[in-house]
Every structure is written in structure tokens, then in C-alpha cells.
Amino acid sequence: MTATVTKPPAPPARHVRRARRSRRSREMWLLMLPALVPVVLFSVGPLLYGIGLAFTDAKNTRNHETTFVGLENFVQLMGDDDFWSSFRIGIIWSVSVTVLQFLAALGLALLLNENLRFRGVARVLAVVPWAMPPVVIGLMWKLVYHPDAGILNSLLGTDINWLADFSLALPAIIVVGVWTGMPQTTVVLLAGLQGVPRELYEAVEVDGAGRWRRFWNITLPQLKPVIVAITSLDFVWNFNQFGLVYVLTQGGPGGRTRLPMLFAYEEAFRYRYAGYASMLGLAMAIVVLTVLGLYLWRQMRETR
């Protein structure tokens, strides 16, 4: 112990360390720079600008005088029936698609995790929708739902114009949403399933636990972090969905499928109300962050 008294003095070491740290920090900044510049110029900048726009009467036209109007857009938004209806539709759409696609994906992932024949076919099929452009998925389902040439009416022996029907249009596009999003969720859940340690199953098998108990007591708790992550992401992605629904219904009939994103797009690029549309975007962000925050908070509290 006494020998260590003569160890090298601390100050130079700290000095060296600081010099090294500042060199490392310079290196880091240099490495970050190429990505940082476009992110600041074309993402962070516009985002802040967009939040600012929400409090102005900006029009999306050249040479328009923009004045600060405070919360005027917000007040107008709160009194806008179209806003409330699009948000109601957005929540219904996003929650149903997220829940249904999760349940369907969980089932498929469990099946694909078993040693079944033909699972290769299902596995390939489960990736295909992921690779397809959303516009193509929209057009494809338009063909399925087509009142005359579509296969659905032919299969069911019905004569329904699915996407133009006031009460059926939303359920019809929810099915498309599930079809579109299920594969990605399946892939993530499957990866999660393969990470569950086999020993856990072996341990309860000794106790004679059945298939259902194994799923309920081991698989589900083990998957929980993955489930929380993927369902919250799915909710956000679904809430912000645009292309798919734009192609399927353009928000129709009579606004019955007008998701918030379509509403905002129309306000900003058809009617050119940049300020108002930005406030709409802000409201969407707040809704998404609130729902997400509550959900994650509850999940975390339960885990504890």
C-alpha cells in the first residue's frame, strides 16, 4: 500500500485527459457534421418554423404578408366540426388498425415460430406487403373492393360499393390498414419470440403446464417490451397515415375516411391555409404524444 504513495501526480493526467477529450469531441463533431447540416436545414429548422407558423395567418402562396395571430388558429380549430370529425376518425382508425394488426400478427408469429409445413410460404407472403409501395397497396385493394369488377362482391354475392358506402368505408380501409401493417409487426414479434430462452419453457413443462399456460405465463411477459415498443410505433404510424387512404378514398365518402393527415393536406395544399394547417399538425403531434405518453407510462408502472 505504501508503495502506491509515489504514483504519478494527478493534475497532468487530468490535463492530458482533458486535451484528449477535446480532441475526441472535435472528431465527433466532424463526423456528425455531414448529417447535422441537412438535418438542421431541412428538418429541425422547418419543424420549428412550422410550429411558429401555427400561430400566424400564413397563406401557402408567394409574397403573402404573414402576421402573428396568437392562438386564433387554435380557437378556430376547436370550433371546426371537420377537425373534430377527422380526429375522431383518426383515433378510431389508428386504434383499431393497431390492435387488430397486433392480434393478427401475434397469431401469425406464433404459428411461424412452430415447426409447421408451408410456413415458408407464409413467411414470404408476410414480407411482400412490406415491400409494396403504399400507393400500389391502395390501388390493389381498390380492385378488390371494386363494385363491378372486384372479387369481394363476387365472393360474397353482394352488390356493395364498399369504399363509397357511408358506414362501410371506414371498416373497409381498416382491413387494408391491417393487411398493410401486419407483416412488419409479425416480423418484429417473431424476432422477439426467438429471443425467449428455451429453458423457461422447459422449467414449466416439468410442472405439466399446458400450451395456454406456457403462452400466458412465459411468452407474453417475455414479449412485453417488444409488444409495447411495436404497438406504440404502429399507433403513431397509423395515425399519420396518408398515401394508402389518399389512393383508396381520398377521404370520402363525405369525409367518412378523412384522416387528420388528409385534412391537414387539404388545408395546406388545396386551400393554402399554411398557418391553420400547421396548427392542425401541432394538434396532431400533441394528441399522438399524449396518447403515447399515457400508454408508455401505464405500461411502465405495471411492469414495476
Place this chain on the structure above:
Amino acid sequence: MNGKKAGGVRRAPQYLALAAYIVFLAFPLVWLLSTALKTPQEMAQADPTWIPREPTLANFADAFGEQDLVGAATRSLVVALLASVITVVIALPAAYAMARYRSLVNRIAIGWVLVSQVFPFILIIIPLFMILRDMDLVNTLPGLVIVHVTFTLPFALWMLQGYVRAVPPELEEAAAVDGATRLRSITSVVAPLLAPGVVATLLFAFISSWNEFLFALVILQDPDVMTLPLTLARFVGPEGVARLGPLAAASLMATIPSLIFFAIIQRRLKSGLMAGAVKG
């Protein structure tokens, strides 16, 4: 897990469920293919058939005649190639920094990646449109490339920093001990190990750009500069009246690049994003 004897009967419900999934996933695809191969006469018949009686490739030819598909596909290809290459080139050093240095900037970068997934694009796209208009980049492909780079960047950063983390720092340290400079240790030790991850990220960025619709819709309003998804959407027309055969044919053609790329990913990548799903 069950005895082999019981397996066959017990598995019947599982096979039934699997069959239901396969039907659900496959039937719109089959219908798309079937529609693409039908003659207009057959399309007009009251009760549609699954398998075309006289399959024809005429719709594929017609599709090119109705819209400028070759031009649109070329533009999509150029935009997606440029956007994906630029994304990876600028994301790679930053991802390396994110994985290897601990600092505040780092945490901010990770925070930004997460936030960018949550924020509604509309909040960015309105000001971005105004900025690009002032730069005279609306209705131009460079304008769309810029937008696509910034929108694929967060996820590319996320993927790449994961791949960098998977490379043990000890390898670099060992190279440094052997007298290699940092740059040299990166190019000769880290880069080869990172290659599969870079390919995966490149493909991800390419497909994101190839499929992207909303930004393209906003930035490109002139039919002469539209990318493939926009041109396809024009098939529907405002009243939804369209010739379904060419529409289906064009849709199928638009999917081909993605399918090719996914096939490549499946074969070439043993680790990463889809590892769990891909390995048999």
C-alpha cells in the same frame, strides 16, 4: 413439444389458421395479378373469374401508353438512387460517432431519431415546401432528393449505429496498438465488418424513397416530373374512373424493384433488421 403421435391431429387447428393467414395475405395479390392479365371484355363480365380465360399481356403494353410510366420509373430510380446513396454517405460517419462517443450531442441525436418518428410530417412539410419554393426547387428532382434524404436519415442513422455497435471496439484498439491511425483502422477493420449493414441501410433508404408518396405529391405538381407512385395514383383519376387492366399491370411493375431488393436482403443478410424473421 407434444409427442409425435399426437402431433398430426393436434396440429390441425394450427394448419387451418396458417391456411387462413395465407389466404388473407395472398388473395389481394392474386386478384391484382389476375386483373392485370385480363382482357377488357372479360373484365366487363358480370361475375369476375379468378383465373383469366384468355390471359393477355396487352395491359402491360397499354399501361405504358396511358401514362408516361417509363419516364416516371426512370425519375423514381434516379431519385431513389441519389437519395439512398447520399443518405448512407452522410449517415455513416455520424452513426459511427453516435455509437462510439458518449456525449450530450449523442443523446440529442438519439432523441431526434425518436422524435422524428413521432412528429406528423405535415408540420415539417409545409415550411419545407415554402423553403424549397423560395429556393426554386419545387417541381424539381433535386428538391425531392433533398427531402427524401432528410426523411430517411433518422432511421438510417438508427440502423447504422446499431451495426457499428455490433463491431467490438477492441478490434479498433488492437489496430491502434499495431500502429494504425484511426482513419486506417476504420477503413481496414471496421468497414468490411460493416458492409452488410451498409447494404441493408442502402436498400432500406432506396425502397423508402421509391415508395414515398406524400412528399412527392407536395413537391412535384407538374406531371412531367412526377415519380412512379404519383403517376400510378393518376391512373385512378379524380372520379375514380380508370381502365383497371392497365392500372393493375402498372401497379405490378412498380412493385418489382422492391421485391428484387427484398430477395437480395433475404439471401445476403444473416444479421440485422430482419434476422429473426429470415433465418429458417
